[in-house]
Amino acid sequence: DTGVSQDPRHKITKRGQNVTFRCDPISEHNRLYWYRQTLGQGPEFLTYFQNEAQLEKSRLLSDRFSAERPKGSFSTLEIQRTEQGDSAMYLCASSTELRTPLEQYFGPGTRLTVT
Amino acid sequence: AQTVTQSQPEMSVQEAETVTLSCTYDTSENNYYLFWYKQPPSRQMILVIRQEAYKQQNATENRFSVNFQKAAKSFSLKISDSQLGDTAMYFCAFMKHEYGNKLVFGAGTILRVKS
Numbered sequence: 001d002t003g004v005s006q007d008p009r010h011k012i013t014k015r016g017q018n019v020t021f022r023c024d025p026i027s028e029h030n031r032l033y034w035y036r037q038t039l040g041q042g043p044e045f046l047t048y049f050q051n052e053a054q055l056e057k058s059r060l061l062s063d064r065f066s067a068e069r070p071k072g073s074f075s076t077l078e079i080q081r082t083e084q085g086d087s088a089m090y091l092c093a094s095s096t097e098l099r100t101p102l103e104q105y106f107g108p109g110t111r112l113t114v115t
Numbered sequence: 116a117q118t119v120t121q122s123q124p125e126m127s128v129q130e131a132e133t134v135t136l137s138c139t140y141d142t143s144e145n146n147y148y149l150f151w152y153k154q155p156p157s158r159q160m161i162l163v164i165r166q167e168a169y170k171q172q173n174a175t176e177n178r179f180s181v182n183f184q185k186a187a188k189s190f191s192l193k194i195s196d197s198q199l200g201d202t203a204m205y206f207c208a209f210m211k212h213e214y215g216n217k218l219v220f221g222a223g224t225i226l227r228v229k230s
Contacts, residue, residue: 004159033217042119042206042220043160056217091160095216102148102210104218106160 002026004107006092012113013082020078021110025094032075033104034067036060037089046090049075082114117142117209121221128197129229135182136192136224138207144168146212149183149190154223155203163205166190168212197228 005024013019025032030051035043046065048056051072061067064082069075079086089111093104118141128134140149151163166174166183173181178198182191194201207221 031216035218040222042208042222043218045217045219048217102165102216103162104216106152108159 004092004094004105006090006107006110008110009108010111010113012115015084015114016081018078018080019082019112020076021090021112023075023077023092023094023107025074025092026096026105028098029094029096029105030072031095031097032069033093033095034075034077035091035093037091037109038087043091046077079112082112084114087112087114117144117147117211117219119207119209119219119221121207121224123224124222125225125227127227127229128194130197130199132197133193133195134197134226136194136205136207136226138190138192138221140188140190140207140209140221142188142209142211144211148210148212149181150208150210150218151179151181151192152206152208152220153201153203154206155200160206164192194226199228199230202226202228 007022032049034046037043047067049069064080067077089109091109092107095104120139147168149166152160153163154160164176164179178195180193204223206223208218
């Protein structure tokens with residue numbers, strides 16, 4: 001396994017700009033999760049994909065947030081019209097029922113700073 | 116909704132000694148899973164240990180063990196023979212036994228192992 005990768009690792013943007021993050025899960029993993037972690041807090045669930053289908057979205061995911069997983073492989077998370085409150089670490093995780101069904105493997109995260 | 120509480124923001128322990136991190140949770144579910152995740156400084160989160168709620172026996176992974184008290188909704192982590200590499204943020208997490216399996220995290224406990 002090469003592990004879950006995320007790009008970019010760091011992003012600094014000005015308020016009002018759009019940003020897009022990418023997550024590449026472990027290759028055979030069909031489930032993909034996005035979480036947001038603010039300083040000093042635990043990660044909070046944002047959304048979840050089973051293959052290409054987005055099956056659940058948190059109330060934290062406002063209309064400015066959109067996530068996709070075309071073809072059930074990599075996923076993107078876009079934030080439109082960023083606000084300072086969007087500054088956080090965005091974590092991606094993946095899992096599969098085929099091996100350890102309950103373990104989510106996390107990527108290194110993308111740290112977003114909105115100035 | 117489920118909640119997870121970690122009441123110890125920071126803990127420290129001398130190398131080779133034992134430390135216990137506390138976690139309590141609130142749920143009306145009967146079937147669920149509990150996890151401890153470790154997040155080293157600037158590194159990605161990894162699973163330390165997991166416990167199925169239907170199992171009475173406490174989980175053990177090498178130097179890591181849990182004390183699971185279902186009635187009290189308590190799930191503490193004991194680290195024996197602490198090592199410098201154990202220095203990290205530790206998160207307690209809850210997962211319902213359902214399709215999707217999103218994680219609900221506590222706020223975390225920073226553990227510092229001193230030489």
